[in-house]
Amino acid sequence: MIIGGGISGLVLATLLQRSGVSATIVEKQAEWTQKGSGIHLYSNALRALDRIGVAHEIVSSGSAHDFYEYADPDDIHRVRVRYPRLAGDDLPALATITRQDLHDILLQSASDCGVEIRLGSTVERFEERKDHAIVTTNVGRQGRFDLVVAADGIYSSMRDRYLGHNQPVYSGQVILRALLARHDNSIDPKIMFAGVGMMFGIIPVNADQIYMIAGMPDPERTRHPNGVLHTLLHDRFGPVFGGLAPFYLEQIDDARQVTYTAIEMIDQPAPWNNGRLIFIGDAVHASPPYLAQGAAMAIEDAVVLGELIASGIAHDEVAAQFMLRRWPRAQFIRKTSLERNRQRYQGGSYQSIDGKMSDRMRHLQNTAQPLIDDLYGFLAQPI
Numbered sequence: 271m272i273i274g275g276g277i278s279g280l281v282l283a284t285l286l287q288r289s290g291v292s293a294t295i296v297e298k299q300a301e302w303t304q305k306g307s308g309i310h311l312y313s314n315a316l317r318a319l320d321r322i323g324v325a326h327e328i329v330s331s332g333s334a335h336d337f338y339e340y341a342d343p344d345d346i347h348r349v350r351v352r353y354p355r356l357a358g359d360d361l362p363a364l365a366t367i368t369r370q371d372l373h374d375i376l377l378q379s380a381s382d383c384g385v386e387i388r389l390g391s392t393v394e395r396f397e398e399r400k401d402h403a404i405v406t407t408n409v410g411r412q413g414r415f416d417l418v419v420a421a422d423g424i425y426s427s428m429r430d431r432y433l434g435h436n437q438p439v440y441s442g443q444v445i446l447r448a449l450l451a452r453h454d455n456s457i458d459p460k461i462m463f464a465g466v467g468m469m470f471g472i473i474p475v476n477a478d479q480i481y482m483i484a485g486m487p488d489p490e491r492t493r494h495p496n497g498v499l500h501t502l503l504h505d506r507f508g509p510v511f512g513g514l515a516p517f518y519l520e521q522i523d524d525a526r527q528v529t530y531t532a533i534e535m536i537d538q539p540a541p542w543n544n545g546r547l548i549f550i551g552d553a554v555h556a557s558p559p560y561l562a563q564g565a566a567m568a569i570e571d572a573v574v575l576g577e578l579i580a581s582g583i584a585h586d587e588v589a590a591q592f593m594l595r596r597w598p599r600a601q602f603i604r605k606t607s608l609e610r611n612r613q614r615y616q617g618g619s620y621q622s623i624d625g626k627m628s629d630r631m632r633h634l635q636n637t638a639q640p641l642i643d644d645l646y647g648f649l650a651q652p653i
């Protein structure tokens with residue numbers, strides 16, 4: 271049984287079912303809804319998605335990139351960074367896709383191979399027996415399973431109940447996202463405008479749409495009424511970012527276009543299982559999304575766990591090997607994204623004065639590529 275039909279739950283279910291292990295998903299939403307506009311899947315995520323045969327479809331439904339450009343706030347200077355193709359030459363370094371399209375593809379592949387999905391369902395009780403587990407759902411349905419996987423995301427109630435109380439920690443930052451019409455087809459790479467502690471990104475997400483993502487500090491975790499999110503975007507990002515930013519900000523005149531997320535983190539200590547109940551994805555490791563690696567790690571978790579289960583080894587061995595293989599990668603991403611986050615606040619300005627590249631942009635020019643080479647040098651290792 272898999273608790274949660276999000277990104278990792280759907281990937282795991284597909285992989286298991288295709289390997290001859292039957293998988294049932296319980297998903298608490300009564301109807302599927304996807305929040306959050308777009309998502310970047312770097313080539314380590316594509317490499318893992320290729321194991322269930324969906325990487326090419328994701329790339330063709332989204333947009334493909336091999337470069338990323340940082341711009342100063344007025345878009346006078348840009349620094350171009352190349353990302354590696356870890357999934358082979360015929361898959362790009364990065365695919366960006368709407369969350370809805372990604373979900374549709376993953377759901378279709380799970381349905382095609384016969385995964386049973388129960389919507390509006392969640393787990394009330396998990397009980398370990400000698401050679402199986404008994405699960406009782408919210409509608410009183412009981413079932414006997416060899417293994418139960420909690421893929422229920424950062425606010426995992428299963429983590430709270432069965433791994434010990436560990437609440438997400440607020441990062442001090444918020445992110446606002448929207449999908450907008452793509453007016454300028456000459457925008458090719460992912461472009462991130464940098465300000466101290468702030469960023470504003472525009473990324474083509476398919477032939478018709480742009481994914482806009484804007485991040486800013488908010489140590490007080492201000493509560494904004496939902497109806498003002500578009501004015502918040504204009505007020506906070508309008509004065510800081512020029513270049514293409516005002517053009518896209520102008521397209522936002524309704525708060526309902528904006529998804530607002532206070533960024534939280536989870537760093538669950540080992541072990542990530544309680545007997546036959548094993549946790550994957552954001553339920554046990556979630557970092558600020560500045561490396562865009564959260565879903566990638568969750569997908570890799572699903573692939574590794576699926577392959578271990580399908581190999582037929584005992585459940586305690588599955589849990590032990592899973593921990594051994596996934597812990598170092600999750601910790602590496604956590605450390606690197608926190609470090610990246612700290613650097614975003616370090617002194618100076620990105621603003622170009624008299625057309626000259628600012629010291630910060632120059633620093634970026636010297637360090638961005640080596641940082642990406644290091645990061646992907648690590649991620650290139652087999653999972």
Ligand SMILES: Cc1cc2nc3c(=O)[nH]c(=O)nc-3n(C[C@H](O)[C@H](O)[C@H](O)COP(=O)(O)OP(=O)(O)OC[C@H]3O[C@@H](n4cnc5c(N)ncnc54)[C@H](O)[C@@H]3O)c2cc1C
Pocket residue numbers: 273274275276277278279296297298299308309310311315391392393421422423424425426427428445531533550551552553556559562563564565566567568
């Ligand atoms: C602003 C932002 C931007 C991001 N951008 C990127 C990016 O570009 N690239 C990237 O790789 N990652 C990104 N991430 C991270 C990524 O979204 C997550 O890491 C990823 O969704 C985690 O997948 P998951 O399967 O663990 O959980 P989720 O995708 O959150 O799925 C959890 C599922 O479980 C269900 N559920 C919850 N509780 C229960 C329950 N009790 N019973 C049954 N079902 C339940 C939920 O409804 C949901 O369907 C971003 C995150 C944020 C906040």
